[in-house]
Amino acid sequence: MTYDNFDPDGQKIKLFTPGPVQVPDWILTELAKPNDTHRSNPYRELHALVRAKMQKLLHTHNDVFFWTNSGTGVMEACIWNLIGPDDKAIFFPCGAFGERWAKTAEQCGKGDNSVIVNVEWGKGVSAELVKKELSQDKYDVVFMTMNETSTGVMNPIWKIGPIVKEYGALLCVDSVSCMAGVDINVDAWGIDVALASTQKCFALPPGLAISSVSAAALEKAKTVPNRGNYFDFLDMLKKSQSNETPSTPAIPLLRALNTMLDYILDEEGPENRYKRHASMAKYIREWAVQQGFEIFSEEGYHSNTVVTIKNNLNLNTAKWVKKAIEHGYRFVDGYGDLKGKTFRIAAMGEISMNDVKEFLTLLMKLFDEVK
Amino acid sequence: MTYDNFDPDGQKIKLFTPGPVQVPDWILTELAKPNDTHRSNPYRELHALVRAKMQKLLHTHNDVFFWTNSGTGVMEACIWNLIGPDDKAIFFPCGAFGERWAKTAEQCGKGDNSVIVNVEWGKGVSAELVKKELSQDKYDVVFMTMNETSTGVMNPIWKIGPIVKEYGALLCVDSVSCMAGVDINVDAWGIDVALASTQKCFALPPGLAISSVSAAALEKAKTVPNRGNYFDFLDMLKKSQSNETPSTPAIPLLRALNTMLDYILDEEGPENRYKRHASMAKYIREWAVQQGFEIFSEEGYHSNTVVTIKNNLNLNTAKWVKKAIEHGYRFVDGYGDLKGKTFRIAAMGEISMNDVKEFLTLLMKLFDEVK
Numbered sequence: 103m104t105y106d107n108f109d110p111d112g113q114k115i116k117l118f119t120p121g122p123v124q125v126p127d128w129i130l131t132e133l134a135k136p137n138d139t140h141r142s143n144p145y146r147e148l149h150a151l152v153r154a155k156m157q158k159l160l161h162t163h164n165d166v167f168f169w170t171n172s173g174t175g176v177m178e179a180c181i182w183n184l185i186g187p188d189d190k191a192i193f194f195p196c197g198a199f200g201e202r203w204a205k206t207a208e209q210c211g212k213g214d215n216s217v218i219v220n221v222e223w224g225k226g227v228s229a230e231l232v233k234k235e236l237s238q239d240k241y242d243v244v245f246m247t248m249n250e251t252s253t254g255v256m257n258p259i260w261k262i263g264p265i266v267k268e269y270g271a272l273l274c275v276d277s278v279s280c281m282a283g284v285d286i287n288v289d290a291w292g293i294d295v296a297l298a299s300t301q302k303c304f305a306l307p308p309g310l311a312i313s314s315v316s317a318a319a320l321e322k323a324k325t326v327p328n329r330g331n332y333f334d335f336l337d338m339l340k341k342s343q344s345n346e347t348p349s350t351p352a353i354p355l356l357r358a359l360n361t362m363l364d365y366i367l368d369e370e371g372p373e374n375r376y377k378r379h380a381s382m383a384k385y386i387r388e389w390a391v392q393q394g395f396e397i398f399s400e401e402g403y404h405s406n407t408v409v410t411i412k413n414n415l416n417l418n419t420a421k422w423v424k425k426a427i428e429h430g431y432r433f434v435d436g437y438g439d440l441k442g443k444t445f446r447i448a449a450m451g452e453i454s455m456n457d458v459k460e461f462l463t464l465l466m467k468l469f470d471e472v473k
Numbered sequence: 474m475t476y477d478n479f480d481p482d483g484q485k486i487k488l489f490t491p492g493p494v495q496v497p498d499w500i501l502t503e504l505a506k507p508n509d510t511h512r513s514n515p516y517r518e519l520h521a522l523v524r525a526k527m528q529k530l531l532h533t534h535n536d537v538f539f540w541t542n543s544g545t546g547v548m549e550a551c552i553w554n555l556i557g558p559d560d561k562a563i564f565f566p567c568g569a570f571g572e573r574w575a576k577t578a579e580q581c582g583k584g585d586n587s588v589i590v591n592v593e594w595g596k597g598v599s600a601e602l603v604k605k606e607l608s609q610d611k612y613d614v615v616f617m618t619m620n621e622t623s624t625g626v627m628n629p630i631w632k633i634g635p636i637v638k639e640y641g642a643l644l645c646v647d648s649v650s651c652m653a654g655v656d657i658n659v660d661a662w663g664i665d666v667a668l669a670s671t672q673k674c675f676a677l678p679p680g681l682a683i684s685s686v687s688a689a690a691l692e693k694a695k696t697v698p699n700r701g702n703y704f705d706f707l708d709m710l711k712k713s714q715s716n717e718t719p720s721t722p723a724i725p726l727l728r729a730l731n732t733m734l735d736y737i738l739d740e741e742g743p744e745n746r747y748k749r750h751a752s753m754a755k756y757i758r759e760w761a762v763q764q765g766f767e768i769f770s771e772e773g774y775h776s777n778t779v780v781t782i783k784n785n786l787n788l789n790t791a792k793w794v795k796k797a798i799e800h801g802y803r804f805v806d807g808y809g810d811l812k813g814k815t816f817r818i819a820a821m822g823e824i825s826m827n828d829v830k831e832f833l834t835l836l837m838k839l840f841d842e843v844k
Contacts, residue, residue, distance in 0.1 A: 307723070350672055
């Protein structure tokens, strides 16, 4: 059986990738159920249920929107809705996805008035750095990546949020690769937009994104012209009030998200889920160090969902990835320029500690072949 | 058993709605299969397969892009990519979705230089009207709705396309509610962007959109600033060349589309599929006339996928819809201001003539209760 070709009967490869991740069978079953239309009471009921559960998960009273697009689309939504012609935005990229956000502002013609504070890849964005920048100039919107998938860095939004609020700016947080894998306290931390997509720690297939949006962000959007149609917060708000979306949503994924949230909130329990993710990431880091590798992310800023490991042993990482696929497992090389210099192991969603141990055992078996 | 509540075990309601439509079981099964990531050979192989099949269906050599958003998003993509600062666009709305397109241009700040030629709801956009307008001024882009879901009108793109080419403009066609239900000859008709989503005549769930994009449209995009990120044709093109998408796509739906295209192209046959849709729409129109109703769409411009019927018998259409739901069927009232004045019956995707007859028999049984 080969995994490296399109298999019409389903690919059984085990994914230790930072999204899309392994989807459990009981979620796949949900996707195969027939649905009513998006202008029906069953849909509205589903929409309302999932919103209430998301509000509980994120500890927020803010509205929650469901977006039929990838998380990247919601990042763009923040640009169109929150940066007005006279506004000054600040970005703190510490990896590829932070850079994507800043680049998106440029692509939308909103880069001229933006400040980009680049942080060396592998380092975290410290609360001190944010405070220093915000104290030096007046900013309207702050864009942060909570979990940087390229470098395995998690930034302390719990410290950064209150600082941003102190300076009176709006705070947008890309939590694509950590929401449902680490605790996010939207209201307590002062996050105006927290966004994520379903193919990471929620363990669903891709095709749906989620965001909480604060009243302050919605008020701001009212003042920003040319927000477009598809990503307009105010269209989303209007339809949200009747438990709908402006255009046709990815209904099967919303149904699956409902089932997953029941599991997270009532069966596993959010705290247990977060502990499980933290333990798996810690185990992977410790394993890597035991093998003689160094961890790419800075101490104190390690991600709980994806571990980026320096390839200081000079293994052939491309070959290692390929060999693992032959054994039915997928992990990933470094991102972009870090290919060959780092590799990444993610443990997100429904992956268990036993799965992690099984996979790391395989990686060790392949050592000699990739030296 | 009640259908008007969210049923966690799956809603079995039969949909005669103009999307989302009934999804056959053998497609639901596809959605429940596990997938590899979007940066894998299996994904790339799937992407390439589906593109080739879409090119065959649309009779085109143009590239085909897969969008993880509703069709509305691709309508917006056309605005961002094809209307430059000095360009003049022309819209021919003849119903709600044509109006949405013109409004989207405004929402993107591109409305100032646009001309909107409103056509009375229920009437079609004639080739003569398009020729008259294009001969009076120089336009860069023409926006057309092929099948207007609100009014049941189908516009003759096969006549309009060659006229638009004669005047040297780009042609964007919203074929959301007819692609895969009627034949579309992208190259022969001169369509630069033909767009659709999966929850209509393809009989898949919502969450994926499709567009062909011509070389001329791609060249044009290179000259248009501030195209944003998510809807950028050139980012899509770049990734398309390696059989990928810029951000994570709705993989389960692409897999299901592959299976559906095999069925359309090799089992039912496109010609048979188009004949079946035409026959069902004709049958619904004839049935309506027999009952004493009038057809809302103008003679010569009837849609082959959705029939909009005047409520000249003054039935309580809202009650009729509700009663039908109690019997396990859903059809829809008129769109927006047409609520109560019209009602709509769609026969899209995998619905058969027998299904249509069964449903119309039920509607007649309910007559006395809604008079």
